[in-house]
Amino acid sequence: MTFKDNFLWGGATAANQLEGAFDLDGKGLNVADMKTVGGRGKSRVFTPTLDLETYYPSHKAIDFYHHYKEDIAMFAEMGFKVFRLSINWSRIFPQGDELEPNEAGLAFYDKVFDECLKYGIEPLVTLSHFEIPLGLMEKYNGFLSRETIDHFVHYATTCFERYKNKVKYWITFNELNFGTMPHGELTVLGLHPKGAFPLDEIPSNEQNRFQALHHAMVASAKAIIKAKEINPNFEIGCMMAHITMYPLTSSPEDVLQTKEYDLLVNKFVSDVQVRGKYPALIEGYFKNKNIELDIPEEDLDILAKGTVDMYTFSYYMTICVTQQHGAPASMGNLVGGAANPYLESSEYGWQIDPIGLEYTLIDLYDRYEIPLFIVENGLGMEDEVAADGSINDDYRIAYFKAHFEAMNRAIEKGVDLIGYTSWGCIDLISAGTGEMRKRYGFIYVDMDNDGKGTLKRSKKKSFDWYKEVIASNGQKL
Ligand code: P53
Numbered sequence: 449m450t451f452k453d454n455f456l457w458g459g460a461t462a463a464n465q466l467e468g469a470f471d472l473d474g475k476g477l478n479v480a481d482m483k484t485v486g487g488r489g490k491s492r493v494f495t496p497t498l499d500l501e502t503y504y505p506s507h508k509a510i511d512f513y514h515h516y517k518e519d520i521a522m523f524a525e526m527g528f529k530v531f532r533l534s535i536n537w538s539r540i541f542p543q544g545d546e547l548e549p550n551e552a553g554l555a556f557y558d559k560v561f562d563e564c565l566k567y568g569i570e571p572l573v574t575l576s577h578f579e580i581p582l583g584l585m586e587k588y589n590g591f592l593s594r595e596t597i598d599h600f601v602h603y604a605t606t607c608f609e610r611y612k613n614k615v616k617y618w619i620t621f622n623e624l625n626f627g628t629m630p631h632g633e634l635t636v637l638g639l640h641p642k643g644a645f646p647l648d649e650i651p652s653n654e655q656n657r658f659q660a661l662h663h664a665m666v667a668s669a670k671a672i673i674k675a676k677e678i679n680p681n682f683e684i685g686c687m688m689a690h691i692t693m694y695p696l697t698s699s700p701e702d703v704l705q706t707k708e709y710d711l712l713v714n715k716f717v718s719d720v721q722v723r724g725k726y727p728a729l730i731e732g733y734f735k736n737k738n739i740e741l742d743i744p745e746e747d748l749d750i751l752a753k754g755t756v757d758m759y760t761f762s763y764y765m766t767i768c769v770t771q772q773h774g775a776p777a778s779m780g781n782l783v784g785g786a787a788n789p790y791l792e793s794s795e796y797g798w799q800i801d802p803i804g805l806e807y808t809l810i811d812l813y814d815r816y817e818i819p820l821f822i823v824e825n826g827l828g829m830e831d832e833v834a835a836d837g838s839i840n841d842d843y844r845i846a847y848f849k850a851h852f853e854a855m856n857r858a859i860e861k862g863v864d865l866i867g868y869t870s871w872g873c874i875d876l877i878s879a880g881t882g883e884m885r886k887r888y889g890f891i892y893v894d895m896d897n898d899g900k901g902t903l904k905r906s907k908k909k910s911f912d913w914y915k916e917v918i919a920s921n922g923q924k925l
Contacts, residue, residue: 450856451922456570456866458530459523459873459890460824462577462622464506466876467536469513473552476542477582479638480506485882485897488796492882494634494641503899505877505884510893511903512874516560518905519874522891524567526911527918531569532823532869533560534577534622537603543583545599549606557607561614571615572823572869574687575604575671577622578879580638590638591660597667604671608678618675618682619760619823620668623689625717627661630654635879637664655739665720666747669754685760685821686721690714692763692801692808696770696786706769715815722759722816724752758866759816762824766791766804796828796886802850809858809865819864824871825851828878828886831908839892839908848910848917849925856922870914874905890914 464480471477479494485505486492495502512519523531538544539553564571580590588596604620626632633639637660668686675682693710695702711729719727725748734741767785791799805825812820827847831839848870859865872888875895880886883897890911895901916924 450859452866453921454529455921456530456572456821456868457918457922458528458532458569458572458867458869459526460532460572460869460871461512461534461873461876462574462579462879463534463536463539464509464577464579464877465872465879466509466512466533466874468507468509468511470504470507472513473539473556474542474550475536475553476538476544478506478536478538478579479582479585479634480578482582483882487881487883487885487897490881492880505882505897505899508899509877510875510895513556515903515905517563519891520560520563520567520569522905522907522911523873524569526873526890526915528567528569528873529918530572530617530867530869531564531873532572532574532619534574534579535607537576537579538581538583540606541581541599541603543587544581544603545583545587545595547602549603554606554610557611558614561611565614570617572617572619572867573607573611573615574619574622575607576600576620576636578635585638585640589640589660590633591663591667592637592639592656594663596638597663597670600664600667601670601674604667605674605678608671608675608682612679612682616679616681616683618684619687620671620684621664622687623762624661624664624668624686624721625688625713627657627664628713628716630657633657633660637661654737655741658734658739659741661717662741662743662747665717666750668721669724669750672754672756673750683757685758685823686718686756687823688714688718688759688761690761690763690808690812691785692766692804692811693769693785694766694788696768696772696788699771701771702769705771709769718759718816720751721756722818724755726751756818758819758821759812760821760823761808761812762871763805763808763822764825764871765798766801767799794827794829796881798828800827800847800850802854805851806854806858809855809863810861813858813863819866821867822855822865823867823869825868826871826888828872828888830885831887831892833892837906839906841908841910844908844910845913848914852917852922852925 695706874891875887875889875893878886
């Protein structure tokens with residue numbers, strides 16, 4: 449067994465990291481538009497209002513808004529079967545709570561999808577990729593309010609209706625499981641950061657974070673129920689940032705802690721979205737932490753009905769978990785963890801672990817037995833442009849090769865893997881650092897961390913390599 453004939457090879461992006469045109473054609477501000485540039489060891493800052501002196505990377509990004517034809521043509525040249533992108537929610541509903549959508553926003557995505565379909569590329573569309581309209585944060589404290597459920601469902605339904613004949617593959621929320629971790633409340637749930645607004649009295653504590661997460665899961669399920677009424681052929685996925693974890697040592701304490709942390713971070717949200725109910729052990733977790741959620745009876749029914757068709761996830765690295773204090777740390781932007789002495793790290797401190805991907809595929813398929821789709825994976829590095837203009841990213845080719853071999857082995861063992869979209873198939877803004885310097889693409893974009901550059905696109909060495917991979921359906925690595 450190996451990659452299926454119709455295996456969906458492609459690349460992935462998100463609107464706020466790609467499009468730019470942050471205030472064109474009626475678009476409102478979203479949460480990502482308020483984040484500054486950070487870097488290694490320097491956090492991005494969320495500013496509640498725009499500071500005119502500050503550079504906000506999403507405002508320009510790589511200007512896909514005006515380059516989409518050229519970019520999609522390059523994806524087609526690589527042979528993409530699928531292109532993952534997100535709809536920028538505040539292009540469609542500028543404040544988030546309007547009744548009527550912004551036609552100019554809808555028309556932009558019509559053009560983008562038509563361009564994809566022209567080349568036989570299936571769009572895979574994320575509805576909320578860290579882009580909650582700022583208006584929903586200001587007025588409702590994001591998903592902490594139940595009202596936001598209906599605003600999301602209205603937005604989702606508008607998109608399903610409009611694009612029902614153009615888009616088959618959908619994801620409701622990107623990496624919703626970040627809601628189980630501190631700092632995830634702003635990015636994925638749209639909660640006010642503490643003190644962001646005057647008279648901000650609502651603390652972003654664990655109780656509120658899990659309440660908001662509950663509302664987001666209900667919103668996702670409600671949207672899926674609507675989607676299936678609109679087009680029963682839609683394929684809809686959850687989306688987890690899968691932070692695969694190992695015990696640092698064989699001490700039973702480390703093994704136990706790893707198990708419990710995995711259930712909370714990697715399994716809880718997808719259990720709800722795949723199986724349609726809260727896992728039993730999360731109730732115990734909430735009880736021990738004195739977290740009491742407000743869950744009306746009707747929500748349980750919605751969660752049970754609005755389950756996903758496929759398990760979609762991102763995979764970049766693995767971390768180790770330990771009870772020991774002072775163990776050397778590994779670094780993921782939102783997720784810490786102990787360093788694994790058997791693994792190398794990227795220059796951004798992300799531990800490279802292809803066998804971890806094989807392990808993850810087996811673990812997930814064993815648990816859920818539904819099709820799996822890797823919708824993000826890749827290596828973020830600073831690339832160098834040689835004097836002749838070439839970019840020899842052999843390190844990236846080596847990373848992909850090892851991960852594709854791991855996918856192949858998992859498929860041989862019986863895992864049903866239906867697709868793969870590499871993250872940032874064209875260089876774009878980093879979500880974690882806001883930098884342009886941290887690059888993932890097969891396509892280089894001439895732009896620096898301050899937004900300066902010609903925006904010219906050029907092929908890296910990995911471009912032709914990936915083209916061969918797709919042409920041989922994963923056999924020529
Ligand atoms: P950047 C951390 C760990 C795993 C997934 O990340 C993550 C993050 C966020 O830093 O998020 C996804 O750009 C996310 C993308 C993001 C990509 O990983 O920090 O869905 O938006 O760009 C890579 O290197």
